[in-house]
Amino acid sequence: MEFNNVAILITENCNARCKMCCDSRGVVCGKTLSEAELLHILQDIKECTYVKHVGITGGEPLLYENLLDIIFNFDFEREVTISLKSNGFWGRDIGKTEEIIKKYQYKLSNISLSYDEFHMQFIDVQSIKNIIHIAHKYRVPTDVVACSLKSTLTPGDILNKLGESAYLTKFCYQPVICTGSGKLFEENDYIKLLDTQKDEIRCMAIVQPDILINPRLEVYPCCSQVIENTILKIGDLKENKLNDVIMGIKHNYVFHTIFTEGFTPFIEVLKQHKIDYPKKLASPCEFCEFLFKDNWFLEILKKINYYENI
Ligand code: SF4
Numbered sequence: 001m002e003f004n005n006v007a008i009l010i011t012e013n014c015n016a017r018c019k020m021c022c023d024s025r026g027v028v029c030g031k032t033l034s035e036a037e038l039l040h041i042l043q044d045i046k047e048c049t050y051v052k053h054v055g056i057t058g059g060e061p062l063l064y065e066n067l068l069d070i071i072f073n074f075d076f077e078r079e080v081t082i083s084l085k086s087n088g089f090w091g092r093d094i095g096k097t098e099e100i101i102k103k104y105q106y107k108l109s110n111i112s113l114s115y116d117e118f119h120m121q122f123i124d125v126q127s128i129k130n131i132i133h134i135a136h137k138y139r140v141p142t143d144v145v146a147c148s149l150k151s152t153l154t155p156g157d158i159l160n161k162l163g164e165s166a167y168l169t170k171f172c173y174q175p176v177i178c179t180g181s182g183k184l185f186e187e188n189d190y191i192k193l194l195d196t197q198k199d200e201i202r203c204m205a206i207v208q209p210d211i212l213i214n215p216r217l218e219v220y221p222c223c224s225q226v227i228e229n230t231i232l233k234i235g236d237l238k239e240n241k242l243n244d245v246i247m248g249i250k251h252n253y254v255f256h257t258i259f260t261e262g263f264t265p266f267i268e269v270l271k272q273h274k275i276d277y278p279k280k281l282a283s284p285c286e287f288c289e290f291l292f293k294d295n296w297f298l299e300i301l302k303k304i305n306y307y308e309n310i
C-alpha cells in the first residue's frame with residue numbers, strides 16, 4: 001500500500017455552519033496553521049519522495065489565501081499536483097475567482113466543491129456555477145459533492161440547481177455520515193444502505209490511501225469525515241517525521257487488518273463476545289468510529305491476545 005497522497009487540513013475555521021459538518025467546523029475560533037507550521041509540513045512532505053499529490057482541505061481553505069500561496073509556490077523538487085476542497089463562497093466575485101484559478105492553474109489538479117441542502121443556506125449556487133465555468137476555461141477539473149438525508153434535497157434536485165453547469169463538472173453524492181454535528185439528526189432520517197450482517201464492510205481508504213495532517217500537526221491514516229473523531233491518530237509532526245509516521249501505519253497490526261481484510265475479523269470478535277454493534281451504516285467509516293471512538297475495542301483485542309494468537 002503506497003501513500004502517494006497527503007491532505008493538509010489548513011484550518012478548522014469556516015464561514016459556513018453546515019448542520020452535517022463532521023466536526024462542527026463552523027466555529028470561527030478553530031485552529032489554523034501558522035506559516036511556519038505549514039512550511040514545516042511541506043518540508044516533511046518533500047522528504048517523502050513517494051508523495052505525488054497534496055490535497056488542501058478545511059474548514060474553508062480559501063479564507064487563508066496566504067497559506068495557499070505558500071503551498072502552490074513551494075518547491076518540492078519533483079512534480080506534485082495539488083487539489084482544493086472548498087465550499088465555493090469565493091465564486092460570488094467573478095474577477096477574484098478568475099484571479100485565483102489563473103494563479104494556481106498549472107499545479108491545480110482538481111477543485112472539489114461541496115454543495116447540497118446544508119451548504120446552500122450559506123453559499124449561493126451562482127458562486128458554484130461561476131467556479132465551474134472559470135475552472136473549465138482554464139482546464140482545471142471540478143467536482144461537486146452533495147450529502148443527503150431522506151428529508152433533504154436529493155442528488156437529482158442538486159443537479160437541477162446546477163443547471164447546464166452540471167455538464168462541465170463531475171458530480172458525487174453520498175449519504176450524510178453520522179459523525180460530528182452530523183450525529184444530531186433523527187435516526188430514521190439517515191440513508192443507511194450498508195448492512196453489517198450481510199455486506200462485507202471494507203475500509204474506504206484502500207482505493208486511494210490519503211494521509212491527513214491537521215492544524216495541530218496531528219497525522220491520521222485517512223481523510224474520512226470520521227477520522228478525527230477517533231483515537232486513530234498515528235503521529236504528530238511536532239515530534240515525528242512524516243516518513244516515520246507513514247512507515248508506522250504500514251507496520252501497525254490494526255491498520256493492516258482494516259486495510260487488507262476490512263472489518264469482518266473484528267465483527268467476528270464482537271459476535272464471540274456478544275457485543276451489540278451497528279447493523280445499518282451510511283458508510284463503513286461509521287463502523288471505524290464505533291470501534292475506535294475510544295480504547296474499548298483495543299482493550300478487548302489486548303485482553304484476548306488477538307494479534308499474539310494470530
Ligand atoms: S461542511 Fe464544510 S463548508 Fe460546511 S461548515 Fe463544515 S467545513 Fe464548513
Ligand code: SF4
Pocket residue numbers: 202203204205221222223224226227258284285286288289
Ligand atoms: S474505514 Fe476507517 S480507516 Fe478506513 S477510510 Fe473509513 S475511517 Fe478511515
